[in-house]
Structure formats: C-alpha cells, structure tokens
Amino acid sequence: MEFNRQTAEQALTKASESNPGAWTDHSRYVAEACRNIALHCEGLCAEQAYLYGLLHDIGRYAGVSSERHLIDGYRYCMERGWEKAAQICISHAFMIQDIDTSIGTFDVSEEDYQFMKKFVANAVYDDYDRLVQLCDSLALPTGFCLLEKRFVDVTIRYGVHPATIARWKKILEIKELFESKTGCCIYTLLPGIVENSFR
Numbered sequence: 001m002e003f004n005r006q007t008a009e010q011a012l013t014k015a016s017e018s019n020p021g022a023w024t025d026h027s028r029y030v031a032e033a034c035r036n037i038a039l040h041c042e043g044l045c046a047e048q049a050y051l052y053g054l055l056h057d058i059g060r061y062a063g064v065s066s067e068r069h070l071i072d073g074y075r076y077c078m079e080r081g082w083e084k085a086a087q088i089c090i091s092h093a094f095m096i097q098d099i100d101t102s103i104g105t106f107d108v109s110e111e112d113y114q115f116m117k118k119f120v121a122n123a124v125y126d127d128y129d130r131l132v133q134l135c136d137s138l139a140l141p142t143g144f145c146l147l148e149k150r151f152v153d154v155t156i157r158y159g160v161h162p163a164t165i166a167r168w169k170k171i172l173e174i175k176e177l178f179e180s181k182t183g184c185c186i187y188t189l190l191p192g193i194v195e196n197s198f199r
C-alpha cells in the first residue's frame with residue numbers, strides 16, 4: 001500500500017474509531033512536531049517525519065494495551081509494506097536499545113517478547129527514529145509541551161521504573177542533537193507550546 005498523507009491519515013482515523021482515546025490527538029501533535037523540526041534539518045524529509053510521527057502509536061487500533069501496542073503497530077505497518085514506520089512503532093519506546101528499559105508491561109506472548117527483545121537490540125536507528133522518540137515527549141493530547149511536563153505526565157501514569165531517569169537523560173541528549181542540527185531551540189518550532197505547557 002502507498003505510504004502517504006492520505007493512507008496514513010486514513011489509518012489513524014480508522015484506528016481512532018476502533019479504539020477512541022487521547023492517543024490520537026497526541027499522535028497528531030507528535031506528527032506536527034516531527035514535521036516542524038525536520039523542516040529545519042538538512043537531510044530529513046519533513047513529510048516522511050510527519051507520517052512516522054502520525055503512525056508511531058497506530059498499534060493502539062487493537063484496543064487498550066501496554067507494550068503490546070508496539071508490536072501490534074509493527075505488524076500493522078509491515079502488512080502494508082511500511083517498513084520504516086513499522087520499525088518506529090517499536091523503536092519510539094526504546095530510546096535506549098535494551099528491552100529491560102521498558103516502563104510498560106509486556107502483555108504479549110513469550111514468542112513476541114523474544115522477537116521484540118532481539119528487534120530492539122539489533123535495530124539500527126537513524127534520525128527519524130530519534131526524532132519520533134523526542135517528539136513523543138513533546139506532545140500531550142492537548143498540544144506541545146515542555147519535555148519535563150510530558151516526563152511527569154508519563155511517570156504519573158506508568159510509575160517510576162529503574163530506567164526512568166536514564167530514559168529522560170537520553171531524550172534530553174536527543175534534544176541537544178536536534179538543536180545542533182536545527183541551529184535553534186526546538187521549542188521555538190512548536191506553536192502554542194507556552195500556552196499549553198502552562199495551562
């Protein structure tokens with residue numbers, strides 16, 4: 001299946017009908033953040049970045065789940081031949097390439113767990129993977145926000161885990177990386193961030 005704005009938007013709309021929730025608005029803001037940042041990075045395609053952001057949580061179409069949404073999204077995209085989007089469905093949750101740094105629960109079969117473990121360890125990340133990892137932490141369902149605000153939002157919902165601080169540090173590192181690529185503060189690329197962060 002073609003991978004473009006129309007097919008990706010359709011996929012998200014359908015998924016939001018089968019499992020309605022705040023995750024779809026979050027996904028739209030992640031997509032917008034990816035696009036806005038990629039526009040200022042040499043060698044990145046803003047449209048591709050938008051699509052990867054839009055679909056990173058598409059596995060939630062299958063219902064309310066924890067880490068199962070990662071592999072559900074991977075399969076969903078692979079079935080359509082969207083290989084890079086499929087990788088990002090898993091990689092966005094592993095800014096550290098170690099399955100033990102997960103903050104969710106593995107509500108998957110043993111076989112799927114082993115697959116994910118290997119996948120995470122062996123995946124070769126590029127700037128699209130890193131961009132979605134970053135933007136996932138820049139978007140609440142209501143709009144863009146300070147990374148630290150999203151960190152607290154996620155931690156309140158998922159709890160404190162042994163890897164929580166290492167994950168935060170990694171995201172802050174990725175922020176630095178994209179600020180050196182864009183040559184500006186990434187927050188200046190996210191309209192409404194002040195209003196949404198302080199609401």
Ligand SMILES: [Fe+2]
Pocket residue numbers: 026030056057136
């Ligand atoms: Fe997300």
